[in-house]
Amino acid sequence: MAMTMTQKILAAHAGLPEVRAGQLIKARLDLVLGNDITAPVAIDAFETAGFDRVTDGARIALVMDHFVPNKDIKAAEGCKKCRGFARRFGLTHFYDVGEMGVEHALIPEKGLIAPGEAAIGADSHSCTYGALGAFSTGVGSTDMAAAMATGETWFKVPAAIRVNLTGKKGRWVSGKDVILHLIGLIGVDGALYQSLEFSGWGLSDLTMSDRLTIANMAIEAGAKNGIFAVDDITRDYMRDHRDREWTAYAADPDAEYARVIDLDLSEIPCTVSWPHLPENARPAVEGAEIAIDQVVIGSCTNGNIADMAAAAEILEGRKIKKGLRGIVIPATPKIYMECIARGYTKIFMEAGCIVSTPTCGPCLGGYMGILAAGERAVSTTNRNFVGRMGHAESEVYLASPAVAAASAITGHISHPREIMEEGAGL
Amino acid sequence: MKAQGKAIKYGDHIDTDVIIPARYLATQSPEELAAHCMEDLDRHFTARVKTGDIIVAGVNFGCGSSREHAPIAIRASGISCVIAKSFARIFYRNAINIGLAILESEQAAEDIAEGDELCIDFDTGVITNLTKNAHYAAQPFPGFIADMIAKGGLMASIAGGAG
Numbered sequence: 001m002a003m004t005m006t007q008k009i010l011a012a013h014a015g016l017p018e019v020r021a022g023q024l025i026k027a028r029l030d031l032v033l034g035n036d037i038t039a040p041v042a043i044d045a046f047e048t049a050g051f052d053r054v055t056d057g058a059r060i061a062l063v064m065d066h067f068v069p070n071k072d073i074k075a076a077e078g079c080k081k082c083r084g085f086a087r088r089f090g091l092t093h094f095y096d097v098g099e100m101g102v103e104h105a106l107i108p109e110k111g112l113i114a115p116g117e118a119a120i121g122a123d124s125h126s127c128t129y130g131a132l133g134a135f136s137t138g139v140g141s142t143d144m145a146a147a148m149a150t151g152e153t154w155f156k157v158p159a160a161i162r163v164n165l166t167g168k169k170g171r172w173v174s175g176k177d178v179i180l181h182l183i184g185l186i187g188v189d190g191a192l193y194q195s196l197e198f199s200g201w202g203l204s205d206l207t208m209s210d211r212l213t214i215a216n217m218a219i220e221a222g223a224k225n226g227i228f229a230v231d232d233i234t235r236d237y238m239r240d241h242r243d244r245e246w247t248a249y250a251a252d253p254d255a256e257y258a259r260v261i262d263l264d265l266s267e268i269p270c271t272v273s274w275p276h277l278p279e280n281a282r283p284a285v286e287g288a289e290i291a292i293d294q295v296v297i298g299s300c301t302n303g304n305i306a307d308m309a310a311a312a313e314i315l316e317g318r319k320i321k322k323g324l325r326g327i328v329i330p331a332t333p334k335i336y337m338e339c340i341a342r343g344y345t346k347i348f349m350e351a352g353c354i355v356s357t358p359t360c361g362p363c364l365g366g367y368m369g370i371l372a373a374g375e376r377a378v379s380t381t382n383r384n385f386v387g388r389m390g391h392a393e394s395e396v397y398l399a400s401p402a403v404a405a406a407s408a409i410t411g412h413i414s415h416p417r418e419i420m421e422e423g424a425g426l
Numbered sequence: 427m428k429a430q431g432k433a434i435k436y437g438d439h440i441d442t443d444v445i446i447p448a449r450y451l452a453t454q455s456p457e458e459l460a461a462h463c464m465e466d467l468d469r470h471f472t473a474r475v476k477t478g479d480i481i482v483a484g485v486n487f488g489c490g491s492s493r494e495h496a497p498i499a500i501r502a503s504g505i506s507c508v509i510a511k512s513f514a515r516i517f518y519r520n521a522i523n524i525g526l527a528i529l530e531s532e533q534a535a536e537d538i539a540e541g542d543e544l545c546i547d548f549d550t551g552v553i554t555n556l557t558k559n560a561h562y563a564a565q566p567f568p569g570f571i572a573d574m575i576a577k578g579g580l581m582a583s584i585a586g587g588a589g
Contacts, residue, residue: 024570037451041494044454049581067452074452124492124516140494140520146584154570188439189486193515222486224515277439364448364491383490385443387466 002252004160005227006195009135009249013118021159031113032147033121035103036064040078041141043085054089055151061093062086063103066360071367101332101358104128104300109332114246115230120153125300127218130227131211133234137225158224159258160195165202167266172416175210176400179217180271184281192222199229202265208237209306216301217382220278270415273398276386284403287413294325294377295408297401299363302380303331305338307401312344314405314416315351321411326353327369365389378407427548429506431478435540438484442496451495456502463499477504482538488517497526507546511535522571523580534562
């Protein structure tokens with residue numbers, strides 16, 4: 001029977017010749033991930049159930065990223081619990097302050113995931129690694145605990161939506177615009193329980209950074225996972241990040257899809273998602289009336305070096321609007337140092353932004369940029385739910401790094417060409 | 427197993443950020459989480475919820491973050507079951523794993539009004555609306571999940587099978 005890309009990976013990890021949509025399977029896992037918010041809950045579940053060993057300490061990654069450097073005593077206690085667990089079970093991949101980065105930027109950077117592998121993470125954005133052609137999905141803490149103990153988990157094999165990409169992106173358009181536009185088309189539950197499988201000749205116009213952003217937000221369409229066909233861009237990325245063998249799986253040409261969506265990249269505008277759902281996608285040019293108080297550039301969605309480069313290009317030699325708070329967060333220490341080496345940090349700070357150490361902080365309203373009642377932010381993060389970045393009466397507009405940088409300069413939602421192309425007007 | 431209580435109604439796409447805002451995630455205490463459950467959506471929830479009450483919502487309940495703190499907060503609030511037209515998949519897994527009862531029924535979610543007195547028979551999946559004298563059928567769990575629940579949840583089921 002013909003299978004989608006996700007089904008092939010799941011079949012291989014379940015030790016089955018084939019799987020069908022709807023089938024319940026047990027699959028072996030190459031990576032189990034948790035962070036400082038979800039892992040403490042998993043550790044409690046693990047210990048309460050009486051487990052005294054993990055299956056494979058080299059296949060578990062604990063990344064302290066949400067509330068570190070510790071935002072308060074409770075966060076410090078959570079990290080302490082993770083640290084103790086990592087030491088007790090000899091976990092190879094424990095990342096604490098100094099080595100930690102925002103998990104979904106750090107894991108691919110460290111080469112901990114590769115095409116054809118299967119991973120779960122106790123963080124909903126664990127679907128990010130589908131960019132590399134891996135099967136990866138978010139779960140809760142108890143699933144993480146069980147997987148640490150057994151090295152496997154259960155899945156209901158998903159059907160898939162095929163997103164057929166054609167065309168080339170416009171000058172200021174990035175992966176973020178593509179995924180916000182797609183979520184606008186299908187809605188926040190448009191891919192519920194399904195895979196979003198990206199293929200088509202338009203892939204060649206999407207960098208790995210674009211793909212990581214797109215796969216990262218598959219969950220915002222309700223998808224179980226987002227996954228990209230493996231091509232030369234994937235192979236180039238893996239050559240630089242991984243020294244172990246990996247296997248590429250391709251969907252069968254006659255695989256069945258629940259739906260096929262044709263997306264012409266050349267028709268996608270710079271896109272912003274209005275509060276309070278990621279599906280409220282509109283062209284950025286419609287935001288001229290939206291005055292903002294804060295801009296956040298970073299997160300697991302847009303904290304990569306290409307994202308920093310896009311923001312720096314626009315902010316170079318310019319100032320952000322007086323009174324607006326500009327917060328830039330390179331996602332990992334490596335990206336942070338690269339920002340310094342390339343002069344981006346100087347550009348950001350001369351523009352009036354502050355550059356934070358890696359953290360998820362403001363994205364989820366944890367710390368490091370909380371909004372007061374009535375305040376508005378343009379943010380390169382992934383969710384704009386009620387109260388996501390702070391007060392229940394604050395607002396978050398989701399955008400690309402280029403749109404966020406342009407908006408920081410003008411003080412309202414702005415298309416980058418408003419800044420970069422003389423005489424472009426509104 | 428049965429549950430009985432009043433319906434507390436919410437709309438579509440109730441996300442885990444409104445169920446339990448991230449500013450409270452540094453704790454793992456169910457009681458502390460329950461004290462802030464739903465507060466960004468419904469400031470009166472914690473004051474009006476009574477043990478046994480049932481949340482009734484629209485599509486995609488529990489969308490967003492994977493935080494297990496969300497079903498934990500709901501359960502610790504005294505809610506006996508969440509009925510929705512559909513659930514976001516991570517929330518669905520989490521609820522089962524921690525023992526919060528959930529049922530999918532489009533008809534029930536459509537017909538039940540705020541404050542209706544409901545009775546749920548989990549063995550048959552029948553939801554009875556005592557206020558309106560109506561019955562609704564919920565989707566039963568797949569056998570695999572029903573087995574897991576019968577064994578006492580995910581951790582208990584793998585501990586049993588670890589042998």
